[in-house]
Structures are given as C-alpha cells and as structure tokens.
Amino acid sequence: MKEGIMRIDINSSDYPARLRDIPDPPRQLFCMGDVSLFDFDTISVVGSRKYTLYGKTVAHMIGKRLGECDVPVVSGLAYGIDAFAHEGALAAGGKVIGVLPGGLLNVAPAGNIPLLRRGLDGGGLMISEYEPHDHAEKWKYPRRNRIISGLSRCTAVVEASMNSGSLITAQHAMEQGRAVFAVPGNINSQFSIGCNLLIRDGAYPLIIIDDLIRYLGRDPAAVTEKQLSMGDDERAVFDSVQRYNGASPDRIAEDTGMKTSSVNSIITVMEIKGLLRTYAGRIYIAE
DSSP states (O other): OOTTOEEEETTSTTSOHHHHTSSSOOSEEEEEEOGGGGGSOOEEEEOOSSOOHHHHHHHHHHHHHHHHTTOOEEEOOOTTHHHHHHHHHHHTTOOEEEEOSSOTTSOSSGGGHHHHHHHHHTTOEEEESSOTTOOOOTTHHHHHHHHHHHTOSEEEEOOOOTTOTHHHHHHHHHHTTOEEEEOOOOTTOTTTHHHHHHHHTTOEEOOSTHHHHHHTTOOOOOOOHHHHTOOHHHHHHHHHHHHTTSBOHHHHHHHHOOOHHHHHHHHHHHHHHTSEEEETTTEEEEO
C-alpha cells in the first residue's frame, strides 16, 4: 500500500455497504482521506464539462446547500459542473467525495489537482478502483460513473447535453434503484436537453434545492451563519441575485427599487463578507 492510500477489498468491513449493493461493484477501492464518509447519506451532483452561467450557478448553489446541511457531495472531479458542485460544498465547509477515472497518483484532469487537495484538506475523500499509478483511459469514465451513483442516496444532474457522461451516471442510478433529480432548463439550449429528457422519462424535476435534503428525510430549515449576519438591504440584494441566478448591479437596482450607487456599495461589503462573488465582469452570484 502506498503511503496515504488505503486499499479496501469488497469483503472488508470498511467497504461501503451502499456500493456493495449495486449490480457490478468494484472488487477493490483505493482511498485517500476520511473513509468514515462512506457511512454518511451522500448525494452525487453531476453534469457537463461545458456549461452555462446558469449551470455553474446552480451547481455551486446545490453543493453549498448540501455542505451547509452536512451532506457530502459525490462527483467525478471533472471540469465544469462536477467541480462547481465540489467548490460550493467546500465554500460552506462541507465534505466532498471525488471518484477518479484513473489512479489516485495519476489524477485526471490534472488541472483539478488543486481542487482534489482542497477536498482532502477539508476532510474529504478521494477514491478509485484502479491502482494508484494507472492512467485514466476513455473506457474507464463510464465505469467510474457507476461508482458515483452507487455511493449516493440519489443523483442530481444539473446540465447535460445529449452526449454528456452525466446521463450515463443517471442511467446507472436508475438501474441501481436510486432516485434521479434533474434541473430543468431552456428547451432551446443544448446544455439542458439531457436534463429535460430525464424529467420527461421520470426523473424528479429539481425545482427547489432543499427537496434533496427532504429526500434524505431531514429538515432543511437550517440557516447559515452568513445569512443570519445580513442586514435588510443585504438580504434584498442576496435574494435578487439568487432569483435571477446571477445579476448585474443595474438589474438588482431595478428589482429591489434601490439606487444603483447604493447597490454597488452594498455589493462591495457583501464581497468582503464572502456572500457574493463576481463572474464575467459585473455579474454577481451568491456564494
């Protein structure tokens, strides 16, 4: 066993029970991080590597909300939606579980190694069914997806084109008897066609993020400390940004009835507090 990496055989008491129940469980898992997360109710959040601002915002919001509610977020550590969901969870102090398509010492994509390290530093877990130095080959990605859904009580698909690998994850979840939620999108968008078809074919439409928490049989009524610290004007700005899934100061001013100069001052304070961040110049999204 490599230093810092634990090998868990399918017959081990440390092997995740939920994963052992799927039709084709991996015979072994190589793990780095906190394996006690296998005992948690977890939710997988997946989607396309190519994304819209809407998809990015929603993925981050879902991850953040799950993090606030101490629900570990499982994903493939891929670029795009997967990464944004993990970033949202980490921003809320939550835990993440990353399932790699190659070995733990041969991370793919390499550009997400900093995210992997942040996940581990935050008490998360990274796993693979492959030897630590194995390469991530094309055929391994759909195989990896069965583990993502298999570890999870349910799977949420945020954005998916017709050829998105996240649809494979959703298919695995259905075959494993797990619930699938899909975020509805613009019927004219190539990034939403996969989610809209999942809903047509029986997936739960994810209209309210807290429905994921309710699915676990838990009360989603908890409010974050950051939100409790907001003043009335900050709350109005925050609600406006969430309502539009990202908004400019002018849009916020029109929505709230405030002066744009006042909105800009409030936004500056909220950025310092970590409540908002900017995207693509002057569009603000909720942290």
